[in-house]
Amino acid sequence: MTPLVIGLIVLAALLALLAIGTPIAFALGFVSIAALMIVEGTGTLSILGETFFGGLASFGLVSIPMFILMGAAVASSPAGKDLYLALDRWLNRVPGGLVLSNLGACSIFAALSGSSPATCAAIGKMGIPEMTQRGYPKEIAAGSIAAGGTLGILIPPSVTMIVYGIATETSIGRLFLAGILPGFMLTMLFMAWSLYACGRRGIGLSSVTERFTMAQRFEVLPKVLPFLAIIVGILWVLYGGVATPSEAAGVGAVFCIVLVMVIYRLWKAGPLWRVLRDTLKESVMIMMIIGASELFSFTLSSLFITQSIAAWIGDLEVNRWVLMGVINLFLLFAGFFLPPVAVILMTAPILLPIITQAGFDPYWFAVVLTINMEIGLITPPVGLNLYVINGIAPDISLWQVLRGSLPYVLCMVLGILLLCVFPEIATWLPGFMMG
Amino acid sequence: MKAYISIVSAVSRACGVLAVLLVAIAALVVCQMVFIRYFLNGSTVWQTEFVVYSLVAATFIGSPFVLLERGHVNVDLLPNMMAEPARSIMNGIAGLFGLAFAALLAWSGWIYFEEAWTYGWTTDTVWAPPLWIPLLPLPFGIGVMCLQYIAEILRPFADGNPGAATL
Numbered sequence: 001m002t003p004l005v006i007g008l009i010v011l012a013a014l015l016a017l018l019a020i021g022t023p024i025a026f027a028l029g030f031v032s033i034a035a036l037m038i039v040e041g042t043g044t045l046s047i048l049g050e051t052f053f054g055g056l057a058s059f060g061l062v063s064i065p066m067f068i069l070m071g072a073a074v075a076s077s078p079a080g081k082d083l084y085l086a087l088d089r090w091l092n093r094v095p096g097g098l099v100l101s102n103l104g105a106c107s108i109f110a111a112l113s114g115s116s117p118a119t120c121a122a123i124g125k126m127g128i129p130e131m132t133q134r135g136y137p138k139e140i141a142a143g144s145i146a147a148g149g150t151l152g153i154l155i156p157p158s159v160t161m162i163v164y165g166i167a168t169e170t171s172i173g174r175l176f177l178a179g180i181l182p183g184f185m186l187t188m189l190f191m192a193w194s195l196y197a198c199g200r201r202g203i204g205l206s207s208v209t210e211r212f213t214m215a216q217r218f219e220v221l222p223k224v225l226p227f228l229a230i231i232v233g234i235l236w237v238l239y240g241g242v243a244t245p246s247e248a249a250g251v252g253a254v255f256c257i258v259l260v261m262v263i264y265r266l267w268k269a270g271p272l273w274r275v276l277r278d279t280l281k282e283s284v285m286i287m288m289i290i291g292a293s294e295l296f297s298f299t300l301s302s303l304f305i306t307q308s309i310a311a312w313i314g315d316l317e318v319n320r321w322v323l324m325g326v327i328n329l330f331l332l333f334a335g336f337f338l339p340p341v342a343v344i345l346m347t348a349p350i351l352l353p354i355i356t357q358a359g360f361d362p363y364w365f366a367v368v369l370t371i372n373m374e375i376g377l378i379t380p381p382v383g384l385n386l387y388v389i390n391g392i393a394p395d396i397s398l399w400q401v402l403r404g405s406l407p408y409v410l411c412m413v414l415g416i417l418l419l420c421v422f423p424e425i426a427t428w429l430p431g432f433m434m435g
Numbered sequence: 436m437k438a439y440i441s442i443v444s445a446v447s448r449a450c451g452v453l454a455v456l457l458v459a460i461a462a463l464v465v466c467q468m469v470f471i472r473y474f475l476n477g478s479t480v481w482q483t484e485f486v487v488y489s490l491v492a493a494t495f496i497g498s499p500f501v502l503l504e505r506g507h508v509n510v511d512l513l514p515n516m517m518a519e520p521a522r523s524i525m526n527g528i529a530g531l532f533g534l535a536f537a538a539l540l541a542w543s544g545w546i547y548f549e550e551a552w553t554y555g556w557t558t559d560t561v562w563a564p565p566l567w568i569p570l571l572p573l574p575f576g577i578g579v580m581c582l583q584y585i586a587e588i589l590r591p592f593a594d595g596n597p598g599a600a601t602l
Binding site for chain 1: 440451454455458459461462466467468469473483486487488490491493494497498500504506508509510511512513514515525526528529533535536537538540542543544545546547548551561569570573575
């Protein structure tokens, strides 16, 4: 059997196991070790424990539980509500202020929490009822939050980007920088669409804003600024070359917990336990997939599957943009069914050699890949954000959420196209800051 | 069968508490390390390894708890679309594959641990703790996860409602 045929069998087995509902980590691990044992003999079982353990025991991975801890601390507190209030009070003079401040709050909260569903829940709980109450259409209220929430995995610090950095051995600092301008661009596109959609429905944008005094505006700042200081602090530490992402994440996480305890007086054992428990669940889930994908990529390269696929695609001599288009469609499709972290871990070891061979920048590709994953979060059948919105705003039907989100999906596709035409949107900032 | 499920679930919960403590300690040690390294300009000997191994241990020891809480993410689209008994059969098969992998991992982890123990291996750093200590959580945690997996596969039968299985 040629490596390509073995690769196809492995892929088919993996898809079958995933389809019947086997947890992703175990399906990936089972297929990998089974393929190795069948092709190379049962003696290879001994490498299983060593590879799995070795894949997890690295200081770079420490940043994942730590950033998750930071996000869980912030998400457990009413910080999302205050962030929202603050932006609303400062942006109320801007036409369409409420939608815009929601989107702005989403992008800032996204940076803090690094999680898309958490962003949707935190901003949406407050933002959606407020928007519908002030007369914005339900579709726009729900859609803008669903889309704004997806920014969580693009705007740094982002766990998804860290996972990409680890899977592809690229610099996490550079990846974070690459995500900033595209994150900003998507926020702008979302805002532009929201303004247009409101205007088209004849919603008098100035009539749905409220007036606030300067005192009211300053009153909300003390609760919000410390969190913003933490993000700025983390990014400064990373790009000043002062500390590694893991160190920055650990300190950031402890700072956030302390801030939440001080500002929101959450120093009872109950809330703290919930923060730590949620962190454990999320990080164990991700770390198990990382360990299994370590095994998966080990198997694929031991059986020469990775190399054969790269060589095969190289021999096809297709236009590199056709190749990129096909890869995007494939990722988009995978993102419809699988969570971002799983898609990245499973595909990165195979796709990266192909991408670099075709002359694409791995940091630029990280951004394109992440936006693809964002689309998967707000499209059926397993668009996590849609269900989060449906959960927090039960009076808006899933269909309305879906219809409201669709234009934002098109904004993201436009974003990917813009990135293809102007790759500098992703590559300029890392180049400028890090050379 | 019910007694088995409740005992194993209690053990998994205890594992969850232990894993949560490991995560919390790791976060504090990162801060201590940063403080010594960047504010006191001192050198750190054990912190990096301690943090890495605590979090690896938390992953393995926390794994049975996460299984109990259904936190190991899967794609349940197809099983949920199925009618009974197809759904239960599908869940059962998925559970058996998950259990098979967990058993292989626990077994292989045990062999790795045993070697480290027998030959007295240490990690190759200045601190050089015995390697069996960070290796032990792998067979232990994943071993408990195997027991929890069996409990999850049995659970629908114990409840007298095989259709309710959602592995």
